[in-house]
Amino acid sequence: MPDRWVLVIAAGYWQIPLIETVKRLGFRAIAIDRDPNAPGAKIADRFEIVDITDVEGAVSLANDIGVSGVVSDQTDISVPTLAKVTSALNLPGPSPEAAYNTTNKARMRELSKLAGLQNPKYRICESVDDGKRAIEEDHEDAPGGVGFPCVVKPTDSQASRGVRKVDSRKELVPAIEEAFEYTGEGRILIEEFLDGIEVTVEGCRYAGETHLLGVSTKKHTPPPHIIAMNLDFPAPFPGKTHEEIHRMYNALVKALGISAGSIHGELIVTGKGIFLVEMANRGGGSGTSSHVIPAISGVDLLEANVRFAVGDERRVERTLEKASVLRFLLFPPGKVKEIKGLKDAQNIHGVVRTDLYIKPGDELVPPVMDTQRHGYIITVGEELSEAQRVADEVERAITVTYE
Numbered sequence: 442m443p444d445r446w447v448l449v450i451a452a453g454y455w456q457i458p459l460i461e462t463v464k465r466l467g468f469r470a471i472a473i474d475r476d477p478n479a480p481g482a483k484i485a486d487r488f489e490i491v492d493i494t495d496v497e498g499a500v501s502l503a504n505d506i507g508v509s510g511v512v513s514d515q516t517d518i519s520v521p522t523l524a525k526v527t528s529a530l531n532l533p534g535p536s537p538e539a540a541y542n543t544t545n546k547a548r549m550r551e552l553s554k555l556a557g558l559q560n561p562k563y564r565i566c567e568s569v570d571d572g573k574r575a576i577e578e579d580h581e582d583a584p585g586g587v588g589f590p591c592v593v594k595p596t597d598s599q600a601s602r603g604v605r606k607v608d609s610r611k612e613l614v615p616a617i618e619e620a621f622e623y624t625g626e627g628r629i630l631i632e633e634f635l636d637g638i639e640v641t642v643e644g645c646r647y648a649g650e651t652h653l654l655g656v657s658t659k660k661h662t663p664p665p666h667i668i669a670m671n672l673d674f675p676a677p678f679p680g681k682t683h684e685e686i687h688r689m690y691n692a693l694v695k696a697l698g699i700s701a702g703s704i705h706g707e708l709i710v711t712g713k714g715i716f717l718v719e720m721a722n723r724g725g726g727s728g729t730s731s732h733v734i735p736a737i738s739g740v741d742l743l744e745a746n747v748r749f750a751v752g753d754e755r756r757v758e759r760t761l762e763k764a765s766v767l768r769f770l771l772f773p774p775g776k777v778k779e780i781k782g783l784k785d786a787q788n789i790h791g792v793v794r795t796d797l798y799i800k801p802g803d804e805l806v807p808p809v810m811d812t813q814r815h816g817y818i819i820t821v822g823e824e825l826s827e828a829q830r831v832a833d834e835v836e837r838a839i840t841v842t843y844e
């Protein structure tokens with residue numbers, strides 16, 4: 442039988458498990474990325490330098506090769522490209538509309554409102570002046586104004602770029618200007634700050650069935666820059682809260698028009714109910730879809746994704762009910778001299794995967810976005826406390842010395 446190729450959009454560190462899945466399922470993997478040194482380039486059977494937002498480039502390459510499917514995961518940036526390329530080639534994928542709905546935070550607010558779900562007070566702003574007015578100006582979506590504290594963010598970015606909590610007028614304009622730096626479409630959102638517990642919802646939709654496979658509580662660095670530091674699966678909530686989260690999840694999947702694929706959402710559970718932060722039609726990043734979800738549910742989201750992409754969509758069935766911790770590592774600022782203990786940490790029982798993004802010689806700085814974190818730990822256990830204990834052990838095992 443001739444080789445069957447699958448195009449993988451993006452070849453970064455977290456696309457490697459997807460490229461490996463493509464190969465494991467008997468396909469040849471061709472990956473694209475604008476970075477010739479992308480770590481997935483060496484893992485794929487073939488690699489081409491094509492920017493992951495270059496739809497024409499990806500379509501022409503896919504046509505030349507005659508690919509059987511196109512996949513991507515764990516990053517929002519490639520989702521609109523994936524949708525456009527699969528539409529152009531008449532292959533299974535998210536619709537361009539679902540891709541837009543799940544990557545544009547202003548659109549998410551509008552759709553959740555249309556579906557009768559509650560939103561924080563919010564305003565979509567096209568200029569700094571719009572943003573300044575949004576705080577007090579009475580509006581249908583922000584009765585009495587958004588007020589302080591609020592969150593200022595680009596409508597169409599990710600990895601917490603340009604996302605800031607703002608407590609007072611003097612912080613407002615710099616935050617608005619920063620958010621405008623990161624928007625591709627030239628719009629930002631100013632939202633009421635939701636005071637509650639943030640959760641992520643991880644799942645998928647295949648064969649007409651929506652599955653919720655993991656719910657975590659997410660902890661961050663202290664504001665102004667909001668960077669995720671620890672996710673505990675399952676969220677330690679009573680059953681009633683889990684039921685409400687499940688209902689909200691199902692309603693959002695429907696409202697955003699997600700017909701198939703992996704799903705990663707972020708919600709905030711407050712005393713006044715559950716609110717959407719954002720929901721994506723892709724797997725959760727930093728190993729959530731590739732490592733955490735299989736470890737806790739037995740569902741191989743990457744395999745389901747690849748099979749769907751090549752027209753072999755199958756029902757998904759949960760077989761496990763375990764706990765996991767995804768924790769990020771941050772070390773103090775300074776120039777790294779030596780890193781010790783990583784190999785030992787990787788062998789600790791209960792570690793699914795742990796790795797560092799830093800190496801000797803690197804200058805560590807306090808992070809302002811997710812991509813500047815220094816490493817991660819993924820553990821599994823029968824109970825959350827066990828998974829947490831293993832993560833603590835890993836943290837103690839890895840040490841960094843400075844020049």
Ligand SMILES: Nc1ncnc2c1ncn2[C@@H]1O[C@H](COP(=O)(O)OP(=O)(O)OP(=O)(O)O)[C@@H](O)[C@H]1O
Pocket residue numbers: 546561592594598599600601602604632633634635636639661667669707709718719811
């Ligand atoms: N209205 C809000 N109220 C409280 N916290 C918020 C609000 N909006 C965003 N946040 C916090 O800021 C974080 C980042 O915001 P958001 O998810 O919208 O941006 P992002 O660029 O997609 O970031 P990431 O890729 O890290 O998820 C959220 O995970 C949440 O902790």
Ligand SMILES: [Mg+2]
Pocket residue numbers: 707718719
């Ligand atoms: Mg987010």
